[in-house]
Amino acid sequence: MKEIIFKWGLKNAIEHEGNAQVKAVVPKVIGEKPELKKNVKELFKETSKIVSEINKMSLEEQVEKLKEIAPELLEKKKEKQELPELPDAIEGKVVMMWPPEPSKYLHIGHAKAAILNYYYAKKYKGKFYLRFEDTNPEKAKEEYYKNAINDLDWIGIKWDGIDYVSDYIEKFHEYSEKLIKEGKAYVCTCPVEKVRKLRHEGKECEHRNQSSKENLVLWKKMLSEFKEGDASLRLKIDMDHKNAVMRDPTIMRIILTPHIRKSGYRVWPNYDFATAIMDGFEGITHRIRSKEFEMRTELQEYIQKLFNIKSPKIIEIARFNLAGVVASGRMIREKVEKGEYFGWDDPRLVTLISLRKRGFQPEAIRNFAIHTGISKTESIIPWEILESENRKIIEPIADRYFFVKDKIKLIVRGIPKDFKSERLKHPDNLEHGKILYKINKDEKTFYVDRHDFLNAKQGDVIRLMDLMNIKIDVVGDEIVAEFESKDYKPGIKIIHWVFEKENVAVEVLMADASTVNGLGEKAIENLKEGDIIQFIRFGYARLDKKGKTLKFRYTHD
Numbered sequence: 001m002k003e004i005i006f007k008w009g010l011k012n013a014i015e016h017e018g019n020a021q022v023k024a025v026v027p028k029v030i031g032e033k034p035e036l037k038k039n040v041k042e043l044f045k046e047t048s049k050i051v052s053e054i055n056k057m058s059l060e061e062q063v064e065k066l067k068e069i070a071p072e073l074l075e076k077k078k079e080k081q082e083l084p085e086l087p088d089a090i091e092g093k094v095v096m097m098w099p100p101e102p103s104k105y106l107h108i109g110h111a112k113a114a115i116l117n118y119y120y121a122k123k124y125k126g127k128f129y130l131r132f133e134d135t136n137p138e139k140a141k142e143e144y145y146k147n148a149i150n151d152l153d154w155i156g157i158k159w160d161g162i163d164y165v166s167d168y169i170e171k172f173h174e175y176s177e178k179l180i181k182e183g184k185a186y187v188c189t190c191p192v193e194k195v196r197k198l199r200h201e202g203k204e205c206e207h208r209n210q211s212s213k214e215n216l217v218l219w220k221k222m223l224s225e226f227k228e229g230d231a232s233l234r235l236k237i238d239m240d241h242k243n244a245v246m247r248d249p250t251i252m253r254i255i256l257t258p259h260i261r262k263s264g265y266r267v268w269p270n271y272d273f274a275t276a277i278m279d280g281f282e283g284i285t286h287r288i289r290s291k292e293f294e295m296r297t298e299l300q301e302y303i304q305k306l307f308n309i310k311s312p313k314i315i316e317i318a319r320f321n322l323a324g325v326v327a328s329g330r331m332i333r334e335k336v337e338k339g340e341y342f343g344w345d346d347p348r349l350v351t352l353i354s355l356r357k358r359g360f361q362p363e364a365i366r367n368f369a370i371h372t373g374i375s376k377t378e379s380i381i382p383w384e385i386l387e388s389e390n391r392k393i394i395e396p397i398a399d400r401y402f403f404v405k406d407k408i409k410l411i412v413r414g415i416p417k418d419f420k421s422e423r424l425k426h427p428d429n430l431e432h433g434k435i436l437y438k439i440n441k442d443e444k445t446f447y448v449d450r451h452d453f454l455n456a457k458q459g460d461v462i463r464l465m466d467l468m469n470i471k472i473d474v475v476g477d478e479i480v481a482e483f484e485s486k487d488y489k490p491g492i493k494i495i496h497w498v499f500e501k502e503n504v505a506v507e508v509l510m511a512d513a514s515t516v517n518g519l520g521e522k523a524i525e526n527l528k529e530g531d532i533i534q535f536i537r538f539g540y541a542r543l544d545k546k547g548k549t550l551k552f553r554y555t556h557d
Contacts (some may be wrong), residue, residue, distance in 0.1 A: 094126030103139035104329035187218035280309030291316035359542030359555035364390035403535035405518035423466035
């Protein structure tokens, strides 16, 4: 067990400027040795002990040790993700689409479905359409249309055309009337509760055998005078069908709420009717969608046969859930409206607008969608997979800065005159530049994290990262120390810090919507909104808003 903890502790330390974090190491250890999960308390205790030893080593020592015991963990492999071939796909002939409903903001589940459909369309040099399923005037809002377009563009999806199902409303009326005349649909004026009851029991209602002439009269009333709930247009299929979806389903219903894009219409298609016909208008050949629609495929194919539309190949995949988060658009909307979330960009959500503000990258979301693949098995996917994909992208570009969240004053005496030191903004990239530190007096006051001195005692030697080594003299309401030396000494504890009079107020909105306040080093004043950085020994963060206090959103560790 100790060997496994040690190697994963070293790897985590190297990824975090020489300081491993117990909570990040334990899952890796359990991943290799699942049986250790039976005694997590003991595992955490042993990991804490070993991580403490690792953190006393220099970064160089950590790298050399990991090279010795597990060199494979130092290799940065770029894995190529492959997905299975589409059935009956012909290069240049594939046409796919993705259909958001403009009733909510998109979340990562939506993104995965959109990415997979887009991926295959481009893989076979075909076409990809964005289709807004906006046939419910009560839900369609302008902000949702705009957000969907912005989000999909942000994650790198380029469509060959945009369709708004509401633009085809007259076609749906025309197709509905055709079915009535052919005796394949009828107007039902039963109350909704009665319709549900009879469908459940597999029984016909008295309207099922009305003549086409009677149905056309009632249809005209649906278009002009009936109120919501007074009537609906139903397909005449089989009230005793083993698939309840096929028991004379409603295909058109009355909604009197004015549509934001198409005013003057009061009868709108249901999902299955609209989807089946739109597939024909667009010439869709393949679709990847959630298996929650599995029972509806039969109905949609039935409708398509009525109008001689070639049915697309349907690949149904399981809905996936990220551990510990709400991903239902309906539930999110309800909680936003109730104030349980402060908005669609609440950091507790996996909406794309929230992930974007936290610093997740489009490439990471695309890689995540491909990585989790196509499966019909329901699963709860660990957050770590998404974070890992994102870390691969931001780690090479995010500059490093100091941030002290629970300050205690540190006074260092005896600093040499005109003392200077510098550090790279990014340890692996000289082009990112350096930060120069100057001290003109023999005494300087700093702020450091109180947690780093919980067990400090007189005589301890500690290193202020990339600055100097100090020897502790007094530990109390403030820390007093003496300058010891400039160059790093192997084996001593390394901590971050900020100057007392040269710092910036920082507020970090965490993933659980709590806030952490502290002080950042002066250099972060030069950041631009949207910049992603790493606060050393704290985590990655994205600058959300500049002001007297710099407001960041926490990304992940």
